[in-house]
Amino acid sequence: MAVFVLDRHKKPLMPCSEKRARKLLEKGRARVHRLMPFSIRLVDRTVNDSVLQPVTLKLDPGSKATGIAVVRESETIDEETGEIKTTVYVLTLFELQHRGKQISESLTARRQMRRRRRGNLRYRAPRFLNRTKPKGWLAPSLQHRVDTVSAWVQRFQRLAPITGIAQELVRFDLQQMENPEISGVEYQQGTLHGFETKEYLLEKWNRECAYCGTKNIPLQVEHIQPKANGGSHRVSNLTLACQPCNQKKGAQAIEIFLAKAPKRLAKIKAQVKRPLKDASAVNSTRWALFNALKATGLPILTGSGGRTKFNRSTLGIPKDHALDAACVGIMEAIHHWDKPALAIKATGRGSYQRTRLNAFGFPRGYLTRQKRIKGFQTGDMVKAEVPTGKKIGSYRGRVAVRASGSFNIQTATGLIQGISHRYCKVTQRADGYGYSQQLNPKEVALAGDPLSLPALKGGVSRGKSR
Template identity: 65%
Template sequence: MAVFVLDKRHKPLMPCSEKRARILLERGRARVHRMVPFTIRLVDRLQKDSVLQDVRIGLDPGSKVTGIAVTRERDAVDQATGEVVKIRVVLMLLELQHRGSVIRDRLTSRRAFRRRRRNQLRYRPARFDNRTKPRDWLAPSLQHRVDTTMAWVSRLMRWLPITALSQELVKFDMQGMQNPEISGAEYQQGTLAGYEVREYLLEKWCRKCAYCDAENIPLEIDHIHPRSKGGSDRVSNLTLACHDCNQAKGNKPLEQFMVKQPDRVRKMLAQAKAPLRDAAAVNTIRWALFQRLKATGLDVETGTGGRTKWNRMRLSVPKAHCLDAACVGHVDTIKKWQQQPVLSIKATGRGSYQRTRLTKYGFPRGYFTRSKSVFGFQTGDMVRAMVTTGKKAGAYLGRVAIRASGSFNIQSANGLVQGIHRRFCTLVQRADGYGYSWDKIALQQGDAGMGRSSTAALSLPGMNAGVPRATG
């Protein structure tokens, strides 16, 4: 895993290895600047005295998770063909988990409470409907995705000598490239016939069989209402099935095939008619994010989803959000991605202005403490707890939830630990609105996704050197 390095004036240098960072800290040449992601600050080096290389940030925007890849770029000559090839060396992989759905649900709940209070509890005269939204306005749940992505791009630019950015922007359209005037039925029956539908169904049905929930196997397109009985080829009548379920269903209606599972039938019919919200969210925010990236002044490379998938399949890279980010744009070779840990970043927010809990009618039910800080800690801080006695003896590392009594809860990698006294807790890093954990790419699962790993990667050099003062 790469360790970020700053000079003594907080200017970014090229990252180093964990072993190199440990040696610099032991010799007194560096100080701990930040714990997660682990960053050190040299005390005897300036940026002008260092050699910097080209570092690129790749982005794969998503509705729930945005993949981020930090890569070092260099050009090399192919000995066989003599051509210049572009090589990307992966330095760090990150996955940013958005909380847009939480924001949407909370705004909906607040709107319902306010409507009831205004309409039923007291009279409120009608107001003029003359308010207008500014240009390029986005809903708060969508604006959050853009803001959090740009926040981490800005952070990485402070910690790394970033020279270029890459973003997956649009879908792949080979027919439009070959024949810009193609349209109508000719477009629908050309090279991409069925491609868009298959990709849409894979996203909509979560890449698993709708009948038995089988995953990581070849899936086939099935008609919910059979064509032989009047069913159409509309997307709302299509689903995914494994080969065995597809053969067993045959031309039976869904209700007859799943007669013993009426709940699954209702769920399938509702899911078939529901729109793909994630795709709509990504399509809405992609151009807003592109304009924000251009405003950074760096070179912004855009790629298509088809190009990303082609790069990933050609280079035998498994399916993951962060690895998709590394495959965006023009790339010939990707190195050192196999053993890279993935820093999973979960947007948690910085607390709430709400000072009470509410009943289902919107009335107060108990009050929160007026102070966000208790005994020098606040909810969201990363702490290390060394419990020496009692049933909960052991070492814990994670985010803390405070109580006025001084008995805290710690969300560690192994689960929630309750009732840890404050005297056992040591501050590691102040709350910054995000929760951190380390994952590992599950190579044995191919396109299955990600597998969990331990948080041993958090025990980096400097963890035992006292409480770091994060100034970046």
């Protein structure tokens, strides 16, 4: 991956390669500024002595993880058509894993314990309408996603000369699908419209055949009300079906085709009227993130999930959160995408809870009142050199402290228990996140299916054989 570079005054410069960063460190021209994400600080250069290129930060927000890509874009003009073509060069990739589920479960447990103590074990007069929610309020599990992504955007602004942000704002262009004529017949008949619709249907119908429930097979877009009987192309009249069911149904009405399966018929009719699962929560989170990103003052470009999938499929890029972020927006070619992503897992900064609770919500034990033990706290990145004993060896990872001074270290290969604090040395203080290196996406895809990807050496361009 590219290494972030800062000048002597901690101002961001253009990222460099790992090889160049290693040479700068060996010659004493740079110091290690931070381990994760790895960044160096030059001691003999300022931002005025350097040439900066435009760097774009691309985001693919999701419910469980958000893909982040730091890229450099270049635009060229096609001499034949005069069109502007955009080429993307990926500098580094990240996958930010949220902990919204843990936050929701913790709040639920706390609420149940309080309700048990206040309602069943002692009387408290009921109170209503004593709390108001501000405009734009989000549940803590959703607000966490917005705050976490916003914090990392600000961090990347301090590490790289970010000149613009590209965000996948909406999963599907619903307005275009419901009214294709809004942008002319070209959009309705274009390739992108098919990607928008197919991706929407895959999410809505749980990626299975609506008629037989078969999964993990190629699915076709099926008209619930046949076109021969006046059925429209709107998404409200579309579903997914496997090839045998699609051929068997033909131009029959769904009531006739499923006459012997009334439960399946009722389920399909109910699913047609049901909105996309979690659509309101996801959309509210993305709009809240968009409004938060506007506060950075940088220009923001937006795109849809259909456009991202279109770019990824056309350019032969495997499915991955970080690579989805790199494919956001309009582009004609992408280079250097086959590099591992840094997984960033939100772990939090500890808990305010100071007691263990029993089944009835009452304290059964007390936790330590101090976070730091022997100069360490849970979440610190440490290096441990154990000279003797059963745990002899060298370990690097995230530490979990104990009051006894015997710590646990979470390494890339597993959990190592019972390491004395005397053998530990802090390499990076806890910042509320855990870090791990992912595998090369191209190697993972090729290992799963040798024919799933073309033989690429550094870039893919549209219009070429793949």
